[in-house]
Amino acid sequence: MYDPRQLQVLAEVARTGTYTAAAEALGYTQPAISYQMRMLERAVGTPLVTRRGRGVRLTPAGHALARHAGTVLSALRGAEEELSLLASPGGGRVRLAAMQSSCVTLVPRALGALRRTHPELEVTVTQAECRVSHGLLLEGEVELAVMCDVEAAAPTDTEENPTDAQENSTDALLIDPRLRRVPLLTDRRCVLLPADHPSAARPTVSLADLADERWVLESGRTRFLAACREAGFTPRVAATADDQLTLHRLVAHRIGLAVLNELGVSAHADPRVVARPLSGWPVRHVFALLWPDTLAIPAASALLTTLREAARRTATAVP
Numbered sequence: 001m002y003d004p005r006q007l008q009v010l011a012e013v014a015r016t017g018t019y020t021a022a023a024e025a026l027g028y029t030q031p032a033i034s035y036q037m038r039m040l041e042r043a044v045g046t047p048l049v050t051r052r053g054r055g056v057r058l059t060p061a062g063h064a065l066a067r068h069a070g071t072v073l074s075a076l077r078g079a080e081e082e083l084s085l086l087a088s089p090g091g092g093r094v095r096l097a098a099m100q101s102s103c104v105t106l107v108p109r110a111l112g113a114l115r116r117t118h119p120e121l122e123v124t125v126t127q128a129e130c131r132v133s134h135g136l137l138l139e140g141e142v143e144l145a146v147m148c149d150v151e152a153a154a155p156t157d158t159e160e161n162p163t164d165a166q167e168n169s170t171d172a173l174l175i176d177p178r179l180r181r182v183p184l185l186t187d188r189r190c191v192l193l194p195a196d197h198p199s200a201a202r203p204t205v206s207l208a209d210l211a212d213e214r215w216v217l218e219s220g221r222t223r224f225l226a227a228c229r230e231a232g233f234t235p236r237v238a239a240t241a242d243d244q245l246t247l248h249r250l251v252a253h254r255i256g257l258a259v260l261n262e263l264g265v266s267a268h269a270d271p272r273v274v275a276r277p278l279s280g281w282p283v284r285h286v287f288a289l290l291w292p293d294t295l296a297i298p299a300a301s302a303l304l305t306t307l308r309e310a311a312r313r314t315a316t317a318v319p
Contacts, residue, residue, distance in 0.1 A: 007069035092299030097133035098146035104267035110310040214256035
């Protein structure tokens, strides 16, 4: 492999036509240029220049290598600029994978704050279920992921929200022990009710008290149906929808009640709808996942700090 410094010398010799001019342009002495060219010719195994009066002329091998040297040096300059940007406290780029419910509340709040404090920092977000985010981390496709699990007492059925699949099941995903987990907040399961519903005045609601209601459910509902069976009833399903805004609107128009995690509840404000925590349902723990050495990257560290600050601003934030 050729020395980039020697390739730089060759490129300057090709541009200027003399060792003296190349030395002046690079801040070297003329003997230093001659030495670097001799070392490069030795590495190549063939002459790269021939003397021509006071100047030099590139040989065919010299022309070929000078052409490649320009490409190599340009790539190295690009890498240097990119790495310099990534290492800058105020700039850089970082890739984030986040579960669906965090993408409607926590992540936008964090990115909005980050835009104000680090306007040069570029963040790209991929919405993905936790299993996919975990894989993206392991493959080096993202620097951070926002994920979740629940307490051990949680039912073992699949999560209600198919776009947040495996979010609430510790059995579904074994996190690589090499990754670092940073707690962000806890999140409860809530029931969406019309604002004038009798249960809206209660601090929490139970499924048993809502046995006669109609429901608007997401397509992934195994866990919810199991909980209803434990409460002694089979819910009447009036509608199926996986979009959170649709669920809010259907509740607002009294089509039925719905269940959502708190992160999804706070994404939409409608005075016709209230949310009450569902009693007896385990909380889930939302956290950031990353490789430990990622914290040494200023851009990633800044994003993680902002995510933690955004989480602390919520009522259920981890102290």
